[in-house]
Amino acid sequence: MPNTSPVAPLPRPKPPRIYRLGHLDTLVQLPGRVLTIHQASRGVYEKLPQSLKLPTVPSSAEEEATFDFAAEERLRLRSAGPMVQRKNTTLWLRPTRTKPLRFINNSSEDEASNIAYEYIASIPTIKQWLLAVRLYEGSYYLLVNQHTGRRTRVWSPPAVSPDARHFVCGNSDVLARYEPNGLQLWTVEDGNLRLLWERQTEWGCTQPRWLDNKTILFEQDFFDKDDVDTRVVRLTVLP
Template sequence: MKKYLPLFFIAGMIAACNGQDLSDSASDTSHIEEAPSIGKVPVNTDTFSVGNRSFTIHTLEHSSFDKLSDPDYDSAENSLLNKDKAHVKRTGDTLQFTLNNGETRILANNTKDDDKYCIFFYAGYLPDIHQYLVFGSYYESSDYVLINADNGELTHVWGVPVVSPDHKYVICASVDLIAGFNNNGFQLFSYRDNKLISEGDVQFDKWGPGQMKWLDNKTIEAEYVVLDNDMNEVPKPVKLVMK
């Protein structure tokens, strides 16, 4: 089996200490709505757009994240399948989903053709958005597949969905600053009428988003990750304010 990439392939380091100007290490102006006239981002803030939404970054003194181990869906799949066995089962290389409308949706592995190589692992059910989550490993990349539990609609996302407290927004982040095989940024979806609606996505050159969680319906805590000269990975805690 070809090795698949973990969810949080987090690389990073912030060149400034806590309280210093983020712009020294985050002058990624390609996604800034209006580049400041002085050519630098204001101290401790950076602004970028995702669709019609703007996000402003503010530094945090402390992180509330615990260090996560790399996900191993291969070994975890059996317990996840057993938990949801009324709706999901594996037969050999195939995952079969029984939908709420009585129909079925199939995801099948393909290990014979490099151009279409894929291995899927069941990763659990997300009740807040009525979606089954599947990890997809491809020839040189990985992502996640969401399967609507009601109608079987498929949505490919960059990372594990993180749902806002009011269930109106979903953010999917991915970090890949070293290999560049996966996306380095995040997608933003709105959620209404049991549908995921893409609001847009953003990719960064000089940093990437690590772990993310909603603090409230408009504020997200995130790991702001860059690389140092020795390719060491050091995240800095920030909050993203959405407008």
């Protein structure tokens, strides 16, 4: 019989680095309750509808320096109806049950008072207008009730669940960190908005989309090895 040398065992497979970054796989909703984040299919994610079609925004500081926000807003205002109007530096909203509201831009060089309000969209499913509020550094979003005029500050444009009873706001700013990274869950009750929970995280949440009335898929941005990487994940936000 021919001599045979023992076969060296194959090395154990080494999982990609993403699977060894454990902090990306959980979200602490409340003390004692941890939600598990699962990897998801990008193909499934891309087929899910977006509850709100958002305008194009600059993807870099260089693009933002030359981007004409005013021109883009004028295009949106053409279809906003008579309840939303801009007159020079003032944006007017006219709720049905209260006096008109005005939002005045201030282009002051003073960082504390520099502010600009931009009309983004109407969201009839939750009876809100969406405004972008731009500061000297950073920004946030404002929801304004179309009946009462009540204002609600949120981290990002809302992704509304199919039954319109909840929405999530996910934000990602893992490089500059002027804005919070993480996720908010809101409930809608007779047009009133209530924050159920919010969590700031080490990773960012971009463009969440609802798989059903309890589960979202989103792009999870994370900073690793001096660069930002992204994967698609699934998270059940409601029991």
